[in-house]
Amino acid sequence: MTAYIIRRLLLMIPTLFAIMVINFIVIHVAPGGPVEQIIAQLTGQGADITERVTRSGTGETTVKADQSATSSSQYRGAQGLDPEFIAQLEKQFGFDKPLHVRFFSMMKNYLAFDFGESFFRDRKVVDLVLDKMPVSISLGLWTTLLVYLICIPLGIAKANRDGSRFDVWTSVVIIVGTAIPSFLFAVFLLVIFAGGSYLDWFPLGGLVSENWDELSWPDRIIDYFWHLTLPITAMTVGGFATLTMLTKNSFLDQIHQQYVTTARAKGLSERRVMYGHVFRNAMLIVIAGFPGAFVSILFTGSLLIEIIFSLDGLGLLGFEAAFNRDYPVMFATLYFFSLLGLVMNLVGDLVYTMIDPRIDFEAREV
Numbered sequence: 001m002t003a004y005i006i007r008r009l010l011l012m013i014p015t016l017f018a019i020m021v022i023n024f025i026v027i028h029v030a031p032g033g034p035v036e037q038i039i040a041q042l043t044g045q046g047a048d049i050t051e052r053v054t055r056s057g058t059g060e061t062t063v064k065a066d067q068s069a070t071s072s073s074q075y076r077g078a079q080g081l082d083p084e085f086i087a088q089l090e091k092q093f094g095f096d097k098p099l100h101v102r103f104f105s106m107m108k109n110y111l112a113f114d115f116g117e118s119f120f121r122d123r124k125v126v127d128l129v130l131d132k133m134p135v136s137i138s139l140g141l142w143t144t145l146l147v148y149l150i151c152i153p154l155g156i157a158k159a160n161r162d163g164s165r166f167d168v169w170t171s172v173v174i175i176v177g178t179a180i181p182s183f184l185f186a187v188f189l190l191v192i193f194a195g196g197s198y199l200d201w202f203p204l205g206g207l208v209s210e211n212w213d214e215l216s217w218p219d220r221i222i223d224y225f226w227h228l229t230l231p232i233t234a235m236t237v238g239g240f241a242t243l244t245m246l247t248k249n250s251f252l253d254q255i256h257q258q259y260v261t262t263a264r265a266k267g268l269s270e271r272r273v274m275y276g277h278v279f280r281n282a283m284l285i286v287i288a289g290f291p292g293a294f295v296s297i298l299f300t301g302s303l304l305i306e307i308i309f310s311l312d313g314l315g316l317l318g319f320e321a322a323f324n325r326d327y328p329v330m331f332a333t334l335y336f337f338s339l340l341g342l343v344m345n346l347v348g349d350l351v352y353t354m355i356d357p358r359i360d361f362e363a364r365e366v
Helices: 002-029 034-043 083-093 099-111 125-160 165-179 182-193 217-237 240-255 258-265 270-282 284-288 290-300 303-308 314-324 327-355
Strands: 048-055 059-066
Touching: 002 099, 002 327, 034 083, 099 327, 125 165, 125 217, 125 240, 125 303, 125 314, 125 327, 165 240, 182 217, 182 303, 217 303, 240 270, 240 284, 258 270, 270 284, 303 314, 314 327
Parallel strands: none
Antiparallel strands: 048 059
16 A cells, blocks of 8 residues: 555656646736736826836835837737836746746745745735635535535435435435525525525624634634534535435445345344445445545635635635736645645545455556
8 A cells, every 4th residue: 555655646746747737838828917917907097107016025116107108018908108117017927037937936936835925915825825724624624524414314315215205305305406506595595594684693704703802712613603604504505416316326236236135134134234234335435535525615616605705715815816817826726726636536545445445556557
């Protein structure tokens, strides 16, 4: 197993490198970079504009744009701006260097986990991510746990009662819940339970109350879950179908195996058969997928929920970075999340071996 882990860790290097290369090229080829963002702001403000551009380690530089000047700049909307001003912007953002030089310099810094500073927030990317992390972890962790705690027993019950009314009606409920987008359900919850036209039971947004620091620890816990109730409920509804049906089908496949028939012939109770023999084999694929499911919910499933419930997390940070072309934040989060995803895939494989020691990845050729 040690050799397999080492091979997988080594394979992460070219995989992560390829992910960064492809995204780096695509993002830089796409129009509307940070220089264009500044130009668009400047050209809409008047003929004589002074803009302060800040870059880590260089202090403040005051540059002046005279729109009466001529320019053959490659940037859209730059006609009429002073070429020296455009050159100063390129230098501040690091675009005065060739593309490949910028990429390898960025990757060299990333290997030391130096992610630089945001173009537009004047803060280190690491500090931004750490500030937003508690919100996204709270949403991702509790949503994933809740989905698993509900879907696994429901899937087992549906497998035991396959074809019954319970199976049919629960399938209808699951399909209806999946058909409703989580953000629409979130708006519905706000209207009904958060001071809309009906009840005022839950807060409109935020992870904790403003007086959270003044509360006792029991009250802090209550306040924390009070704020998370509606967002987690909205995110959980959309995650039922896949896991429930996966659990049901996995159990149905194992129930019809020969070893189950043999166990029943020996006189074992149905409960002993299901939870002593079927459960371990049927739950292998379900439990092993937990790390990947958590990463998926954490980084891709909470953007609209964070916006609707005014939760300042990683989803909102990534959206704003992409919208503003804040490259340091975009590439740093991409690097970190891609690395985390690759590590979680390895963790998923290791969970397989923990659940069923019969699985031996060491014997497989990579």
